[in-house]
Amino acid sequence: MTYNVDPELQQPIRDMMREFCPKEIEPLGLKHDREPDAFAHDIFKKLADKGLVGYVMPKEYGGQGRKKIEYATMIEELSYFDPPSSLLSAVSQLAVDPIMNFGTDEQKKKYIPKAATGELIPAFALTEPNAGSDAANQSTEFEDAGDHYVINGEKIFIMHGDVCDYAVTFGKLKGDEGDRPKVSAIIVPSDAEGFEGSTLKHKMGMKYATTGRIIYKNVKVPKENFLGPAGKGFKMAMMTLDGARVGIAAQSTGIAQRALDESIKYAKERVAFGAPIAKLQAIQWMIADMATKVEAARLLTYKAAQLQDKGESINLSASQAKLFASEAANFCVDRCMQIHSGYGYIGEFSIAEKLYRDQRVCEIYEGTSEVQRLVIANNMLRK
Numbered sequence: 256m257t258y259n260v261d262p263e264l265q266q267p268i269r270d271m272m273r274e275f276c277p278k279e280i281e282p283l284g285l286k287h288d289r290e291p292d293a294f295a296h297d298i299f300k301k302l303a304d305k306g307l308v309g310y311v312m313p314k315e316y317g318g319q320g321r322k323k324i325e326y327a328t329m330i331e332e333l334s335y336f337d338p339p340s341s342l343l344s345a346v347s348q349l350a351v352d353p354i355m356n357f358g359t360d361e362q363k364k365k366y367i368p369k370a371a372t373g374e375l376i377p378a379f380a381l382t383e384p385n386a387g388s389d390a391a392n393q394s395t396e397f398e399d400a401g402d403h404y405v406i407n408g409e410k411i412f413i414m415h416g417d418v419c420d421y422a423v424t425f426g427k428l429k430g431d432e433g434d435r436p437k438v439s440a441i442i443v444p445s446d447a448e449g450f451e452g453s454t455l456k457h458k459m460g461m462k463y464a465t466t467g468r469i470i471y472k473n474v475k476v477p478k479e480n481f482l483g484p485a486g487k488g489f490k491m492a493m494m495t496l497d498g499a500r501v502g503i504a505a506q507s508t509g510i511a512q513r514a515l516d517e518s519i520k521y522a523k524e525r526v527a528f529g530a531p532i533a534k535l536q537a538i539q540w541m542i543a544d545m546a547t548k549v550e551a552a553r554l555l556t557y558k559a560a561q562l563q564d565k566g567e568s569i570n571l572s573a574s575q576a577k578l579f580a581s582e583a584a585n586f587c588v589d590r591c592m593q594i595h596s597g598y599g600y601i602g603e604f605s606i607a608e609k610l611y612r613d614q615r616v617c618e619i620y621e622g623t624s625e626v627q628r629l630v631i632a633n634n635m636l637r638k
């Protein structure tokens with residue numbers, strides 16, 4: 256039985272996901288994983304129809320209005336069955352978050368309800384070729400042209416940037432040539448002339464929650480799309496990422512748990528030297544370490560989600576959860592592969608190979624492990 260911090264809220268979600276995902280999601284995921292990189296519209300629709308895309312978006316804007324602890328549980332379970340599917344849901348949440356927290360009423364009404372139902376696919380466009388970990392180093396420019404802005408620039412590694420209907424785009428006002436540009440944000444519809452989204456090919460894992468490049472060539476955007484206060488975009492982005500990191504922690508926990516469960520199953524079945532390999536201490540120690548890391552990852556994730564629900568700062572706890580859970584998942588997929596050996600390395604025999612590929616990016620996106628350590632150290636040292 257998986258540990259819950261709030262059984263009344265969490266267990267029904269687990270039961271529902273364990274019924275829904277093996278039938279409706281996992282088989283589609285396995286199929287798409289063997290195909291060339293393309294957004295899984297069929298899975299996205301199934302998730303949206305089930306309310307799992309607008310899961311924490313407010314009810315008044317067409318979402319389910321769930322708490323963050325419920326969201327973490329849902330993402331963990333979805334990721335257990337199919338990691339890329341958990342991204343299909345989480346990316347819409349990531350992109351809508353700044354609109355929810357900093358948008359005008361008109362912007363919220365226009366952009367959130369259709370994202371909640373999956374009718375529109377949003378993207379969060381922060382990263383640039385020269386602004387990855389150093390996210391403040393934005394080059395994309397918004398030029399004031401009277402009643403609209405003209406956007407020029409390039410974004411890369413943008414989840415769903417290739418298929419999005421609109422991109423919450425970060426950049427700087429033209430003319431800001433300071434060492435540290437004052438970042439602003441604007442909502443850019445993808446059908447605007449000069450907006451070019453494309454798919455980045457041959458991704459290692461998470462293949463059908465696609466990653467894109469966006470080029471903005473003289474894209475005209477009405478001023479009503481400007482998001483939040485001018486020059487406050489960096490803080491808006493960082494606050495959004497704090498929340499998103501809890502989602503990646505939940506996703507990592509789901510992957511780690513799956514790797515553990517697959518390892519236990521295989522270790523009991525596989526006979527070597529006259530007995531199941533689960534009898535060997537070498538295997539038992541791997542299982543023990545995996546189980547302990549999974550549980551610690553889960554608890555850190557729930558702690559951060561509960562603090563979010565209380566409206567407290569999660570800058571520290573989100574980074575701790577994301578760092579630990581993603582590295583725990585790395586440990587678990589690696590040991591899962593080792594336990595399965597040849598049968599793990601070849602995808603036709605087990606899920607170990609797919610888990611191994613899907614996991615790796617959890618230590619990279621929404622801030623690398625090194626960035627999480629930086630955030631944690633900053634929190635410790637300024638006390």
Ligand code: COS
Nearest residue numbers: 381382387388389390391490493494497570620621622626
């Ligand atoms: N919430 C609110 N405000 C924040 C914040 C947060 N989580 N993090 C930083 N800020 C504010 C600071 O308070 C500071 O404000 P003042 O200038 O008013 O003092 C300002 O932002 C700059 O903060 P800081 O100096 O800590 O920022 P750095 O440039 O050193 O950035 C890192 C630090 C590396 C942590 C940041 O750039 C980062 O998280 N990078 C990774 C980006 C990322 O995750 N990308 C993933 C891809 S997007 S899907």
